[in-house]
Amino acid sequence: MKLGNVKLKLYGMLHGLPAGTDGLVKFEDIIVPRTFRRSTPNERKMKRARDAYEKNGFIDVPLVVERITNEKGQPTKYLLVDHYSRYLVLLEQQVDIAAVKYIL
16 A cells, blocks of 8 residues: 555545545645636535535545646646536635545
């Protein structure tokens, strides 16, 4: 088991993580596409995401992101691909770290 996996499991035991989490990223490193920023999620989706966060202390599904290749020395950024409503809930809660699932 790699050190990163051990850290992830330890963090999950202490704080809780949604099923299917591949990793943890700094919330500030997530880039939201313009199409998401221009839209307003359905209030029912927002309520469901808020309720899950309040009940569990974490989102119920990890954010789906795509790694963005970077220039040497620059921190890795992640493009949000799915679960914008959960992203907004984490933004409201002012979290520092988000659970994510990577896509290719």
